[in-house]
Amino acid sequence: MTNEEAIRYLKITRDCREDGSVGELTRQMCDKAIEALEKQIPKKVNIDNATSVKAFDGENKVETFKCVPCPICGKWIVKNESTRYCSSCGQKLKWD
Ligand SMILES: [Zn+2]
Structure with a gap:
C-alpha cells in the first residue's frame, strides 16, 4: 500500500459517517496519521x-x-x- 492509498482510506474512515458516529478519538487518530503520511510524500x-x-x-x-x-x-x-x-x-x- 502506498502512502497516497493509505491517506485515501484514512480519509474514507474519518469521513464515512455523516451522523458523527465515528468517534472523536478515531477522527483525531485519522487526522494525525494523514498529517504524518503527507509529510512523507516528497x-x-x-x-x-x-x-x-x-x-x-x-x-x-x-x-x-x-x-x-x-x-x-x-x-x-x-x-x-x-x-x-x-x-x-x-x-x-x-x-x-
Ligand atoms: Zn517546513
Whole structure:
C-alpha cells in the first residue's frame, strides 16, 4: 500500500459517517496519521524562490547561505540537495 492509498482510506474512515458516529478519538487518530503520511510524500522545493541569507557565526565571521522556503511551512531551508527533510515541520523534500 502506498502512502497516497493509505491517506485515501484514512480519509474514507474519518469521513464515512455523516451522523458523527465515528468517534472523536478515531477522527483525531485519522487526522494525525494523514498529517504524518503527507509529510512523507516528497514536495518539490521551488529553487526560483531562493534568497541569500547572511548569518553571523557568533565570532566575527558572517557567512552567506542560499536559502529556499519550505513548500509547506515557509521556513527557510539552506539550499543543499542532501537535506531530505524540513527541520521545522518535517516535510520530506524533493529538489529536482
Ligand atoms: Zn517546513
